[in-house]
């Protein structure tokens with residue numbers, strides 16, 4: 001893993017956006033994207049740049065099941081707001097949260113991943129080591145699948161919804177095998193609350209108990225860390 005230390009998330013955004021620029025310079029065509037707070041500074045930097053994705057493909061990691069892409073808490077909506085409205089791609093794939101049939105939606109998404117091998121996949125890190133919606137215990141062999149959200153994730157997300165009962169109970173997520181299929185992976189993590197997960201990801205054993213630890217087995221990973229998230233590394 002190529003670990004890059006930055007002073008804060010703003011600098012991490014510049015470093016991350018440069019990885020996108022380098023990928024574009026190397027004729028990358030397919031970009032795997034993530035939501036959450038971590039990639040926002042990268043997207044902010046890209047939005048202000050002259051990078052052009054209008055003939056590129058994007059494929060997002062995950063989406064809530066049961067809400068439409070117009071819902072303000074959907075990941076599609078997040079991507080429109082933070083990136084696509086200013087930097088459109090030729091086609092942007094996000095799982096269809098309104099497909100009630102988990103098997104058909106997962107199969108559809110896996111076909112897209114097969115058709116468009118990703119040149120670069122961006123990831124954030126959960127405090128428990130999750131990547132995408134792949135919580136500890138998820139098989140390293142997993143492809144796109146329907147996930148039952150844990151009670152703690154539902155609780156954590158409740159603040160974004162007017163009523164806790166409106167928080168989706170399920171999501172669609174690329175699996176760990178799907179994530180590992182990207183040619184290059186860009187992981188970023190900021191803040192001391194990610195320090196234990198960062199240590200386990202980089203220095204711990206490769207175990208399904210820490211989904212992100214699988215990245216040790218990928219031969220092209222860049223990890224952007226600030227002082228807080230790197231604070232437990234030896």
Ligand code: F6R
Pocket residue numbers: 033034035036037038039061062123124125126130131132133
């Ligand atoms: C987002 C995703 C999640 C987040 C992770 C970190 O599409 O799949 O795995 O990357 O939960 O979230 P933040 O960046 O908000 O700390």
